Amino acid sequence: MKPSEQETPKLVDISPNISNDSSASEKGEATSQQQSNNGYALTVDEVIEQHIGALGFAQIVHALLVSIAWTFDAQFTLISIFSDAKPAVMLLATGAIVEGSMLCGLSTGEWKWAGGKSDTIVSEWNLICQHKFLVALPSTLFFIGSLFGSGVYGYLADSWFGRKKTLFISCLFTFVTALAISFSPNIWVYAFLRFANGFFKSGISSCCIVLATEVVGKKWRGQVGQYGFFFFTLGFLSLPLMGYLERKSWRNLYRITSLLPLGYAVFLLPFAYESPRWLLVKGRNKEAMVVLKKLARRNGKQLPADLSLINPIQGRDDITSSSSENFWKTKWAVKRIVMVMMAGFGTGFVYYGIQLNAENLNFNLYLTVAVNALMEFPAVFIGSFLLGVMNRRPLFSNSSYLAGVCCLLCAVLSLHRVTRALPVSKWLQLAVEAVGFMASSLAYDVLYVYGVELFPTNVRNFAVALLCQAFMLGGSAAPLLVALGRENAMMSFIVFGVASVLTGLVSLWLRETRNAPLYETLTQQGKAEEMENETEHS
Numbered sequence: 146m147k148p149s150e151q152e153t154p155k156l157v158d159i160s161p162n163i164s165n166d167s168s169a170s171e172k173g174e175a176t177s178q179q180q181s182n183n184g185y186a187l188t189v190d191e192v193i194e195q196h197i198g199a200l201g202f203a204q205i206v207h208a209l210l211v212s213i214a215w216t217f218d219a220q221f222t223l224i225s226i227f228s229d230a231k232p233a234v235m236l237l238a239t240g241a242i243v244e245g246s247m248l249c250g251l252s253t254g255e256w257k258w259a260g261g262k263s264d265t266i267v268s269e270w271n272l273i274c275q276h277k278f279l280v281a282l283p284s285t286l287f288f289i290g291s292l293f294g295s296g297v298y299g300y301l302a303d304s305w306f307g308r309k310k311t312l313f314i315s316c317l318f319t320f321v322t323a324l325a326i327s328f329s330p331n332i333w334v335y336a337f338l339r340f341a342n343g344f345f346k347s348g349i350s351s352c353c354i355v356l357a358t359e360v361v362g363k364k365w366r367g368q369v370g371q372y373g374f375f376f377f378t379l380g381f382l383s384l385p386l387m388g389y390l391e392r393k394s395w396r397n398l399y400r401i402t403s404l405l406p407l408g409y410a411v412f413l414l415p416f417a418y419e420s421p422r423w424l425l426v427k428g429r430n431k432e433a434m435v436v437l438k439k440l441a442r443r444n445g446k447q448l449p450a451d452l453s454l455i456n457p458i459q460g461r462d463d464i465t466s467s468s469s470e471n472f473w474k475t476k477w478a479v480k481r482i483v484m485v486m487m488a489g490f491g492t493g494f495v496y497y498g499i500q501l502n503a504e505n506l507n508f509n510l511y512l513t514v515a516v517n518a519l520m521e522f523p524a525v526f527i528g529s530f531l532l533g534v535m536n537r538r539p540l541f542s543n544s545s546y547l548a549g550v551c552c553l554l555c556a557v558l559s560l561h562r563v564t565r566a567l568p569v570s571k572w573l574q575l576a577v578e579a580v581g582f583m584a585s586s587l588a589y590d591v592l593y594v595y596g597v598e599l600f601p602t603n604v605r606n607f608a609v610a611l612l613c614q615a616f617m618l619g620g621s622a623a624p625l626l627v628a629l630g631r632e633n634a635m636m637s638f639i640v641f642g643v644a645s646v647l648t649g650l651v652s653l654w655l656r657e658t659r660n661a662p663l664y665e666t667l668t669q670q671g672k673a674e675e676m677e678n679e680t681e682h683s
Contacts, residue, residue, distance in 0.1 A: 299610020
């Protein structure tokens with residue numbers, strides 16, 4: 146991939162079209178600052194495009210480095226597929242292997258768990274018959290914890306700690322809570338610790354995608370945003386292997402996975418850069434320039450000695466103000482985040498629901514999960530290509546429609562009359578489910594990148610965190626439907642299908658962002674989009 150060609154830098158007026166209402170004193174202060182620098186000032190976008198390169202070796206390494214953490218996001222989000230699975234049961238009288246749902250009415254002396262009591266939480270705590278719906282409680286609380294944690298981490302990343310430190314905190318406490326889960330004495334402690342794990346894990350994805358995309362040119366944001374989903378796929382794909390190796394102990398499965406975020410936070414994360422955009426917005430211009438110089442040097446380039454950065458926030462009060470308070474006072478941003486969160490709820494509900502619903506397919510659980518994980522790879526590569534040639538809005542909506550249609554086809558293929566008339570219906574259902582999951586994964590990935598581009602730097606992590614909350618809220622509803630799907634698989638697929646189609650329709654009210662600049666403040670973006678709308682209507 147070639148970075149964009151360098152252009153002759155231009156003297157930038159700090160109060161151009163989008164700042165017509167700036168006071169005269171602010172203009173004079175900005176002008177004097179430029180003159181004192183004896184050079185010229187550029188925005189971060191212009192420095193990247195003109196001097197560093199839209200995408201070079203430094204940005205690729207940085208994006209890969211921060212995106213590795215997505216592996217843990219996948220593992221702890223989906224680990225319940227194996228730790229909370231319903232194991233097989235052996236009837237002592239005949240030696241027959243049956244499903245756990247057939248035990249109701251039998252005495253404890255008539256059966257035993259085929260693999261042992263320590264296989265999953267279901268076998269260890271006998272979560273069957275009247276207690277079967279307790280199995281959905283830990284996963285639901287995990288997603289609710291992620292919902293609350295996303296808002297907290299989004300605020301911390303935008304206001305106090307920045308993206309890098311927030312990611313470190315998230316990885317560290319993810320390790321602590323995951324290790325604690327492995328010592329849970331009962332289902333209630335387990336459910337609470339899953340809630341805590343979801344809360345602390347929730348900072349990983351939003352910080353990773355923002356860190357990766359804020360240092361590249363606008364042409365490559367979509368593709369670089371896909372790096373994280375590639376590592377998410379690797380984490381997802383690692384679960385069937387680890388789950389199979391530790392199929393005799395769900396506790397050991399948690400202990401092994403807990404060590405990975407700790408190792409990452411200690412040994413790899415220190416080599417990542419803080420976002421220069423965040424540093425600039427917080428008034429730390431020198432640190433932002435240091436990061437940009439390092440990126441340029443590792444790309445084999447050098448920034449001009451007389452170059453300075455335009456700080457999009459002129460007043461110190463704005464720098465220290467709460468990003469969330471400013472956000473909720475901005476009408477266009479509030480309307481936009483509501484639509485984004487509606488799309489996020491539906492996408493998260495379908496994406497996580499299809500994965501968790503794998504147990505309701507008549508296939509080996511490890512094989513089904515492995516097939517779904519493998520389908521993430523074409524979703525990532527197809528998404529990377531399509532994000533470069535298609536607009537975000539139709540790409541997201543069409544992916545959601547395809548996922549919905551596939552879920553509805555799975556519902557049809559689960560009918561008893563269809564399975565009797567069509568011997569290959571089980572394999573056909575697996576194939577259709579895999580395509581539907583790939584489409585939902587593509588919609589999920591695209592919406593993540595879309596959410597980054599829809600909001601400016603000073604609230605971007607906060608907005609993406611709200612999107613994560615919507616994903617998790619949708620995910621929290623999915624385990625309940627999956628539990629119902631154990632009694633009626635067709636109904637669960639119908640609900641997922643309808644939800645996916647409706648989610649695709651929501652995107653019709655979102656703004657297109659392909660090749661649009663990344664703005665730094667709410668005021669700047671609001672005025673720029675207002676002028677763009679006036680130009681389009683004139």
